[in-house]
Amino acid sequence: MPEEQKILRLQDVWRTCNKIRAAIFRVGFNLWDFYKPLDPNNNCLISESKFISVLAGPLKDQIGLSDKEICDLADYFRVQDGRIFYTQFCQIIHDSAPEFDKNEPLVTGLEWEDLEHLNRISATEHRKLCLILTQIAVLVNKRKLVLRPYFQDYELIAKNAGTITFTHFGRILQFLGIVLGSEEFCLLVKRFAKDAYTINYVAFLKAIDEIQSYFDKHQMLALGGELLDQFPGRIITAELPKLPRPEIGKVMPSKVSGKQAVFHPVMEEQRSTMPLMEVIQRIQRHIFENRIRISEFFKNFDALNTGKTTISNFKRGLDGLQISSLGRLYLAETEIDALVTLYKDPNDPDRVLFTVKELEKLPTLKVEVPPKEIAELSRKGASRWQCEGRDIRDLCEKTLLKIRHRVEERRILIKQFFKDYDRHNKGHVSRSQLRQVLSIAAVLLSEEEEFALERRYNNDLGFNYNWFLKELEAQRIEEPLYHSMIKEKRQINAEKPPPEVTAEETNIVLILAKIKAKVVRERIKVIEFMRQYDVHNEHIIKRTEFLRGLDQLRCNLTCTEMGTIMDIFQSPLRPDCIDYVKFAEVVEEAVTLGSLERAPCLVPVQHVPSEASPKTFLNFDERHMVTMAIGKLSKIQQPNLEELFKNYDKENIGTVSKECLIKVLSIRRMLELITNRELDAVHKCFSLKRDTRLEIDYRAFLRALYLMQENRKYLPF
Incomplete structure (x- = not known):
């Protein structure tokens, strides 16, 4: 047989049949109605194609069988001639289905309507309940009380047929002077509860009457209603104080220097419960380290999504989180009970709150993961080093320096000695193994020094040698070289x-x-840049819009200069606005004057912009050097410099760079006549600002040479 041949398993066929039964129970169809019409001769056999056409045709969406499952069914019910025994298949599917409609009900519902119905409780709770009911019966006999009328008054109003709510039950007991603790009241509710919010007071009164009848039958009560002293089973009240324990707090472990304590320091915290906040922090660290979503473990016990669960289910959820006396995170029973008490619902003592809602109302809340106190939380069993005595801490520091000096002197790799004893790589060794490692490394320590090391690095797993080596091999932190760069x-x-x-x-x-000067050179109308921001034609605009208009003028003004303009032309009635019309009139006076029709004899004067700048200002010495340099250069007759300058002025703007000036003067051998200082003074005198650099106005330079040559003709020498 080939190795790839599939083996038909009975378990697979049976699973497919159960799948069909589930679909029949859910939808309610009958397989006989589909296969009977395909067998007109009633032979109980049909062809394989007809058998498959039913399961893969009209019933495919209802049952949801795969092609493999249909082929397995056909192989299983196939006879020798290749046809399918469909009647056997239908009998297996339909005859084995239970018919619940033909069975009689096991519960009639009358059990719950029994007026004397009681809930089941454990033997310990039943014994405690009997003591409570006995105390109530003694109190009723002593005060000659009749309880039934107090409960019937409420029933006349509510008509609850023998039941009363929890709150009214507690009010009646309080009114009668029957004082119960919270646990005792919860036990009464647990025993006599009828449904979610009422108590069967008829059964409660019957229990009290039975106890009173038992007292009368056995003559256990005195004339005043108290129990007789000779009664051997007299009730011991739980309110009596406990017997004194003089040994508590008297036996203390010795902490004499050089001697070990009676109990190891790791065991001290296990014998005494941790503070509640430390318990919560350890649970938070356990959840963070194991990446657990804690709500998923409690939602299964909260079907109605109320954020509450019973105490037993709360403990089951903690056990699922591996938080218990047997889990990965050890907690004592007293610590778990403290958690239950902390998160107990004040309105329902039997339930525990486990959710905090409405966190979505704090979208800006910064969550620190993990919190600082969780990240720095020491392991369970470790001592609080900051709370230790100063002598222990100083001795531990001296011991570390001693071990470090010994290790560096002998070049010992002490970590490998710890690794030999730590086969499971937990990072911890026992106390005896620590001493063996120190002996192998030839590090001799006294008992006081070993005790100080254990107080520093011991926890519930043993000696934390990873932490010990980290502090032992710690080096002085040096600043990286790239910090200066x-x-x-x-x-x-x-x-x-x-x-x-x-x-x-x-x-x-x-x-x-x-x-x-900008307006005169480029013939700009300033008011057009400002008017577009004045929608209501108020002749004023805001400061930000005025700055936009100035920026469009491209006058290269600094922030201080623009602030000065806005302070001068500020609107007197609106300090946040600028009178742009007045500003435009003042600026455009350089081109034309307004209201000339009122002064027909006035002759307007054209504004001539100055090309001077702080970079081209000449002092007396520089002006003298320029005069001397021009005088020297003017001695050359007809140098024809203009054609040379035009060769370098491709755009014909009238300015060239200083390098071009040097080249032109070098070609005509005029550069030899002046010094470098005189050349710099000439360049500074005839320079104009072009963008971010200074260029010489060669036309003005040539005009100055021409004037100097003409004046030289009329000089006497």
Whole structure:
């Protein structure tokens, strides 16, 4: 037989049949109705194609069988001639289905309507309940009380047929002076509860009457209603104080220097319960380290999504989180009970709250994962090092220095000795193994020094040698070399401080002259740049819009200069707006004057923009050098410099760079007549600002040479 031949298993066929039964129970169809019409001769056999056409045709969506499952059914019910025994298949599917409609009900519902119905409780709870009911019966006999009328008064109003709510039951007991603890009241509710919120007071009164009848039958009560002293089973009240325990707090482990304590320090925390907040922090660290979504373990016990669950289910959820006395995170029973008490629902003592809702109302809440106190939480069993005595801490530091000096002196790799004893790589060794490692490494320590090391590095798993080696091999932190490079880069890329304000930036005359020069050269109408922001034609615009208009003028003004303009032309009635019309009139005076019709004899004067700038200002010595240099250059007769300058002025704008000036003067051998200082003075005198550089106005330079040559003709020498 080939190895790839599939083996038909009975388990697979039976699973497919159960799948069909489930579909029949859910939808309610009958297989006989589909196969009977395909067998007109009633032979109980049909062809394989007809058998498959039913399961893969009209019933495919209802049952959901795969092709393999249909083929397995056909192989299983096939006879020798290749046809399918469909009647056997239908009998297996339909005859084995239970018919619940033909069975009689096991519960009639009358059990719950029994007025004396009681809930089942454990033997321990039943014994405690009997003591409570006995105390109530003694109190009723002593005060000659009749309980039934108090409960019947409520029933006349509510008509609950023998039941009363929890709150009214507690009020009646309080009114009668029957004081019960919370656990005792919960036990009564658990025993006599009828449904989710009522108590069967008829059964409660019957239990009290039975106890009173037992007292009368056996003559156990005195004339005043108290129990007789000779009664051997007299009730022991739970309110009596406990017997004194003088040994508690008297036996303390010795902490004499050089001697071990009676109990190891790791065991001290196990014998005494941890603080509640430390228990919660250890649970948070356990959840964070194991990446557990804690809500998923409690939702299965909260079908109605109320955020509450019973105490037993709460403990089951903790056990699922591996938090118990047998789980990965050890917690004592007293610590678990403290958690239950902390999160117990105040309105329902039998349930525990486990969710905190409405966190979506704090979208800006910054969650620190994990919190600092969780990340720095020491392992269980470790001592609180900051709370230890100063002598122990100083001795531990001296011991570490001693071991470090010994290891560095002998070049010992002490970590390998610990690894030999830590086969499971837990990072811990026992106390005896620690001493063996120190002996192998020839590190001799006294008992006091070993005790100090154990107080520092021991926990519930043993000696934490990873932490010990980390502090033992710690080196002084040195600043990386690249920090200096980063510091230099930051200084280079840092924002430069704003330049100091000069007197020229606050002089409104110079600022307006700069703007007027721009207007005269390029024939700009300033008001057109500002009017587009004045929608309501108020002749004023906001400061931000005024700055936009100035930026479109491209006058290269600094922030201080623009602030000076806005302070001068600020609107008197609206400080946040600028009178742009007045500003435009002042600037456009450089081109034309307004209201000339009122002064027909006035002759307007054209504004001539100055090309001077602070970079081209000449002092007395520089002006003298320029005069001497021009005088030397004018001695050359007809140098024809203009054609040479035009060769370098491709755009015919009248300016060339300083390099071009040097080339032109070199060609005519005029550069030899002047010094470098005189050349710099000439360039500075005839320079104009082009973008960010200075270029010489060669036309003005040639005009000065021409004037000097003409004046030389009329000089006497």
